[in-house]
Amino acid sequence: MEFLKRKSTEHTLKFFIIVMVVILVNLVFRHQIFRYDMTEEKRYSMNQATISMLQNLDEPVYVEVYLAGDINAEFTRLQTAIKQTLEQFKTYAYGNLQYSFINPDEANSANSRNEFYRYLIDKGIQPTTVFDNSDGKKSQKLIFPGAEISYGERSMPVILLNGNNAAGAGQAITQSIETLEYELASTIKSLSTKERKRIALFQGSGSPSGNVLKGLNDAVTSKYDLILVQNTDRITQFDATIFLKPTEDFSNGELYDIDQYIMNGGKSLFFLDGLKMDVDSIKEYGAMALPVETGLADLLFKYGVRVNNDVLQDVNSGNFPIVTGNLGKDPQIQLLPWPYYIILNKYADHPIVRNMNAVYGKFVSSIDTVASSGIQKTPLIFTSDYTRKLKGPIHISFENLKQEMKPENFDLKNVPVTYLLEGKFNSAYQNRLPPKGKNAAKRKDRSSENSIIVASDGDLLLSEINKKNNQPFPLGVDPYANHPSNFANDQLIFNMLNYLLDEDGLIISRNKELKIRPLDKVKVADDKLWLQLVNVALPIILIVLFGILRNYWRKRKYARFNG
16 A cells, blocks of 8 residues: 555656646747748748748737638638748747738628728739639639738738739749748838838939839839939949939949949949830831940949840730721721830749749840859840840831731840849959049949849830820839730839848748649549548558457456456
């Protein structure tokens, strides 16, 4: 009896010791999160920059997701991924993040629903029309694949459907899932960052101004301060500078300022034309496209690239309206392919452009790379498999629209039109006297690690103007498309700036890859009976077998006591 009491006391003490150890371990590691992602592509792992940002939130974040209600299977997959991502965010934010799913269709009346639709559209959350065909019934409805994120007194919309439309609906959803972490995290970071970085938009040397910059301003100012600057000696005050479609010469002093800005770590983005051409200048007999000479070519040549004085034509092009005849007194206008307006839809595997929709270019030139020690040159955007190059100067006429575009005449393939340059740049003024009035003692001949971007199209960041009301369209809208087309020109400049100015590396999360492993439908049909037996009958057989063996073992165990 005494032995049993000692054993009971010993077991009780062991139990309490184990409980105390468990409590102590939980107290010590209560702020530590341990996860092990066993998937091949690490689909459930998060970028360390995202985790750090979430762990350092000063105020609660509220996320309202509007992708809810009666949606098809593909968008249900996106909805599930959004919920899983937000759950991870919530875990790492230590309770500083709350989210909810709101169905825009849940309204007391049609008027209330339409009013809520307008509210979301005004916020910048554009709807998507979904066509469904289930049980032989065709239907269509509007859904809003976006969210609104609030932090403190500020809020910002975020679009969660961002895949490449050319890849097909299913692949576009997969691509959107891959970029969920980045889209949500970058928006939260924008809201929680107290000091916004400043971007200069250079306005000298014949650069465009006015309404055509409205779309660019809207795209950039959601996260950065965009300020118009006319003098190069002021750009040193800014984190990055955009040089957009200059058409006139830079002075030697201005070129020196730009060079020294880059040598001292300034991030620069050049959107340049090789030939000077504007569609509005093409009259009845056409117009000449002449080389653009600004002086920037000497700087860029030193850094490793050259924008050529040519123009590209591509089979993958947009349309342009042309008068093809008259019906009585009324002109007959027809949309015809215009090979100078290129739909750029081929990208490098790089976080700036990965999984991005097509961008729209106009009178695009080619870019060549030249030897430049220590500079890594990454092509980001390419033309299609059917491209041709016309060296300037050339005559451009609307009569070209009437010519059939035969693919065999387009003998070039995947011509690069945008480059990212990274490394330690050598000054173009190395071993040269500085311009008059510039201090030679402050000259820097080699930069530290820096990055610049060069695109051979000055129109990439310009908005089209509505001819009816003289108001600008949003950036990336093609007003001549048969259906409204929103290209990703705004996302392109946003991603470029994020990459150049993202010191934490948050944009690297755009590299996440989600591998889809579909079942072989033919093999499934052939092995249907076998698969059903394995998945349904085998578990039952194993359970019964386990019961028989366990019963046999128990009989043998207790038979010894009976004997």
